Amino acid sequence: PLNAITGFLDQLAHSELDPRQHHHVELCQAGSHTLLGLIDTVLELSRLEAGRVQLSEEDFDLRAFMDTQLGLLVPLAEQKGLHLEWSSGTEAPFRVHGDPVRLGQVLYNLVSNALRFTESGHIRVHVERGSSEHELAFTVTDTGAGIPEEDQPHIFEAFRQAGPALARKEGSGLGLKVCKELVELMGGRISVESQPSHGTRFRFTVAMPPATSATPLLYTPEEAEVDTSAPVGTGLRVLVAEDEPTNALLVNNLLEQAGCAQITCVQNGREAIEHWQQASPDLVLLDLQMPELDGREALRIIRSQEAEHALARTPIALITAHALEHFQQECFGLGCDAYLNKPLERKELWLLLARIVSGPLG
Structure with missing residues (x-):
């Protein structure tokens, strides 16, 4: 529910509003981000107390x-x-x-x-x-x-x-x-x-002992800028697998605003695989948790079929509210190209679309 609230508030913020309406939307956005931070903190504490947080090295x-x-x-x-x-x-x-x-x-x-x-x-x-x-x-x-x-x-x-x-x-x-x-x-x-x-x-x-590697590795988070008002996805054919109707509508609206040429929405991993086989989309967005076949299993099958039949690699991104390290590591290990967190941020989606348009993902 919070994914839908923050997503559609962002949609409103980018629409034509009078100053009073815009102020009201900003207040709602601030409140939703505060609530999201509280929920994330509670979940983090629950995972810590349950011993389910794994450290990276x-x-x-x-x-x-x-x-x-x-x-x-x-x-x-x-x-x-x-x-x-x-x-x-x-x-x-x-x-x-x-x-x-x-x-x-x-x-x-x-x-x-x-x-x-x-x-x-x-x-x-x-x-x-x-x-x-x-x-x-x-x-x-x-x-x-x-x-x-x-x-x-x-x-x-x-x-x-x-x-x-x-x-x-x-x-x-x-x-x-x-x-x-x-x-x-x-x-x-x-x-x-x-x-x-x-x-x-x-x-x-x-x-935290001294590092042993010979080459210094700087800790610098990715910084990239993108104009979120520009149609960065012009011409792209995108397949979206999302079983929650409100979230599917939100992603569809965002992709339309990004200028994507064709957007197809399905409700589970099995339907996503079938459409991928038939239409060869430019990008696949998979929700992690879906009925019948979840996002990870759909990702695994698609990558397996690409390898078996020597097919070109399709860019695939997973979208989920469960941004845990072991999920991310497992999904990247299966061949995921990007990992987008819910609530889906406009900037993150625009950056992904810009990467797809600019060429093969590295």
């Missing part, structure tokens, strides 16, 4: 990682007139081995919390080698309101916010609980020191 550049993570929050700090900076100890490694995504979640939660509860002054992040060469230690310090002493032992519990003044700030009381679970999953621990009116310091460690 890769080498990445620690300094580039820190620049990227804090760079996302610098504009928010500047809006409040705050100074946000990071530093590293002289013994901190240049490159480390671990899960940059989960580490980024912890840092983002802690720094965004500090921004929320700090009205003047600064937020500083420091990273250094921990008690051994296989451990990193991070400190996030702010000059904010601080946490009452009686609340500090409970600050990492779910749905807890410290004191009545802080409880009035927007938030679910789940972010620090998620941080604690993620830090412990990464073999570390987290603690807090605070004085009311004198700021707060969070310190956490993670087991």
Whole structure:
């Protein structure tokens, strides 16, 4: 349901509205994104507590990682007139081995919390080698309101916010609980020191040894720009397999706005395979969970038939609300070209269509 709400709100935002209507749509969009964030946090916490979160293992550049993570929050700090900076100890490694995504979640939660509860002054992040060469230690310090002493032992519990003044700030009381679970999953621990009116310091460690690869690998998320008002999909024939009618209508409308020449919607993986065999579309969008035959199985069969009959590779993207690492790894292993999350974002779909039009996917 939230996929449909956010999707059609985006449709409204790109239609002709008077200023008052546009403002109302913006308010609805902000509310839906807040709700989505809360749902994602609750689901993440549920997966963590059930032991269903798996860490990735890769080498990445620690300094580039820190620049990227804090760079996302610098504009928010500047809006409040705050100074946000990071530093590293002289013994901190240049490159480390671990899960940059989960580490980024912890840092983002802690720094965004500090921004929320700090009205003047600064937020500083420091990273250094921990008690051994296989451990990193991070400190996030702010000059904010601080946490009452009686609340500090409970600050990492779910749905807890410290004191009545802080409880009035927007938030679910789940972010620090998620941080604690993620830090412990990464073999570390987290603690807090605070004085009311004198700021707060969070310190956490993670087991993250120096990288062993010979070639530095920078942690840089994909950045691409695309004009979401332009018909980037002009001429494309697209097959959509989606069993939920509202979501199918949303994807169909987006593809029409992108200028696609032909859009065919089916309700399950079996019908998708049959249409792919008959029509050879330029792109196939498969929902992950469908009756009769799900998206992964349909993907596997299509790739198998392409190999068996020496057919040209058809670009295939999976669309799902279940953005879990093991799903993504499994689907890419089966030959998926792209993985789009619900709620489906206009920019992500436009970027995919632009890639299809520009040539074979790499």
